Amino acid sequence: MTATHPQLVLSGMQPTNTLHLGNYLGALKNWVRMQTEMPCLFCVVDMHALTQESGYAKADDVRRATREVTAAYIAAGVDPKRTPLFAQSMVAEHAELAWIFNCVARLGWLDRMTQFKEKSGKHKERSSAGLYTYPVLQAADILIYKATHVPVGEDQRQHLELTRDIAQKFNNDFAAPDFFPLPEAVITGPGTRVMSLRDGSKKMSKSDESDYSRINLTDDADAIAQKIRKAKTDPLPLPQSEKELEGRPEADNLIAIYAALAEEPVAAVLAQYGGQQFSGFKNALAELAVAKLTPIAAEMRRLMADTAEIDRILKAGAEKASTIAAAVMADVKRIVGFVG
Numbered sequence: 553m554t555a556t557h558p559q560l561v562l563s564g565m566q567p568t569n570t571l572h573l574g575n576y577l578g579a580l581k582n583w584v585r586m587q588t589e590m591p592c593l594f595c596v597v598d599m600h601a602l603t604q605e606s607g608y609a610k611a612d613d614v615r616r617a618t619r620e621v622t623a624a625y626i627a628a629g630v631d632p633k634r635t636p637l638f639a640q641s642m643v644a645e646h647a648e649l650a651w652i653f654n655c656v657a658r659l660g661w662l663d664r665m666t667q668f669k670e671k672s673g674k675h676k677e678r679s680s681a682g683l684y685t686y687p688v689l690q691a692a693d694i695l696i697y698k699a700t701h702v703p704v705g706e707d708q709r710q711h712l713e714l715t716r717d718i719a720q721k722f723n724n725d726f727a728a729p730d731f732f733p734l735p736e737a738v739i740t741g742p743g744t745r746v747m748s749l750r751d752g753s754k755k756m757s758k759s760d761e762s763d764y765s766r767i768n769l770t771d772d773a774d775a776i777a778q779k780i781r782k783a784k785t786d787p788l789p790l791p792q793s794e795k796e797l798e799g800r801p802e803a804d805n806l807i808a809i810y811a812a813l814a815e816e817p818v819a820a821v822l823a824q825y826g827g828q829q830f831s832g833f834k835n836a837l838a839e840l841a842v843a844k845l846t847p848i849a850a851e852m853r854r855l856m857a858d859t860a861e862i863d864r865i866l867k868a869g870a871e872k873a874s875t876i877a878a879a880v881m882a883d884v885k886r887i888v889g890f891v892g
C-alpha cells in the first residue's frame with residue numbers, strides 16, 4: 553500500500569528528562585543512518601510531554617529539555633541542513649489532525665494500549681485524558697506528513713499498529729482509498745530494547761528512580777564507566793552462543809549494548825568475549841561506551857551554549873514541516889466535510 557506514497561521518515565522523542573542510551577541505540581542512531589537513505593523529518597514531541605508533566609513549575613523544564621533533545625539529535629549526527637528539526641507544538645496541524653483522529657480511533661483500541669496501562673499505573677482515574685489519547689496524537693504526528701517509515705524502539709510497536717489502524721479506518725470511513733499511507737515501524741539492530749542496568753527485566757527508562765539504571769547521553773566518562781562497572785550481572789562467565797543468552801537477561805543486555813555501539817553482530821561479540829568473566833568485558837564495554845558517547849555529550853554542551861541558534865534551527869525546520877502539514881490538513885478538511 554505504501555508503494556503509492558513517496559518514502560518519508562518521521563520520528564520524535566519526548567522532552568522529559570535527559571535522553572539515555574536506549575533512546576540513542578533504539579532510535580536516534582537509526583535516524584542518523586536513514587537521513588542518507590530517504591527524506592526525513594524529526595520532531596521533539598513537546599505536546600506529548602504535557603500528558604504527564606504540567607504546571608508552571610515544569611514549563612521551564614519542558615523548554616530546556618526541548619532544546620536539549622534538539623541538541624542531542626544534532627550532536628548524534630542528524631544534519632539540520634538536510635533534515636528539518638522542529639518542535640511538535642510549532643506545527644499546529646498535529647493537534648488539528650489529532651482531533652479528527654480522536655473521532656476515528658475506537659475506545660476499545662485505546663483500552664488495549666499497554667503503555668497507557670504502565671504509565672497510569674494504579675491511578676487511571678487521575679491520569680490526564682491526554683495520556684489516554686497520547687497514541688492518537690502520535691498517529692497524527694506521523695500521518696500529517698503522510699510519512700511511510702517510523703524508526704523507533706521496540707516499545708513503540710503497538711503505537712505504530714494503532715497508527716496503521718487509524719489510517720486504514722480513516723481511508724475506509726471517508727471513502728478516500730490510499731489517502732493515508734499505512735506507515736511501517738522501522739525497529740532494527742541489537743539496541744531496539746535496551747534494558748535497565750539494575751534489572752534486566754525492566755526497560756531502560758527516563759523515569760526510573762535510579763540513575764544507575766541508565767546511561768544518560770550527558771553523562772561524563774567517569775559516570776559511564778562507573779554505571780557499567782556496577783551493572784547487575786549473573787555469576788556465570790559470558791556465554792559463547794546466542795542460545796545460551798536465554799534466561800540471562802543482564803548478560804543479554806550488556807552484550808546487545810556492546811554489539812549496538814560497536815556496530816557488530818551479537819555473534820561476533822560472543823566470539824570475542826564468550827567464556828570470559830564479566831569484569832574484563834565490562835572494562836571493554838565501558839571503554840567503548842565512553843569513546844562513542846562522550847563526543848556526543850561534548851557536542852551537546854557546545855550547542856546548548858547557544859540556545860538562540862537552536863531556536864533558529866527549530867523555527868526553520870517548523871517552516872518546512874508546516875508547508876507539508878498545511879497541504880495535507882487542507883485535503884483532510886475537505887474529505888471530512890468541513891466548509892473552510
Ligand code: TYM
Pocket residue numbers: 562563564565566567573574575576577578579597600689690693694702703704705706707708711743744745746747755756757
Ligand atoms: P520516547 O521519548 O519515550 O522515546 C524516544 C525513542 O526512544 C525509544 N526508546 C528505546 N529504545 C530502546 N530501548 C529503550 N530502553 C528505549 N526507551 C525508549 C522509543 O522507542 C522511541 O523511539 N511515543 C514516542 C514519541 C513519539 C513518536 C511520535 C515517535 C511521539 N510521536 C511519532 C515516533 C513517531 C515515545 O514515547 O518516545
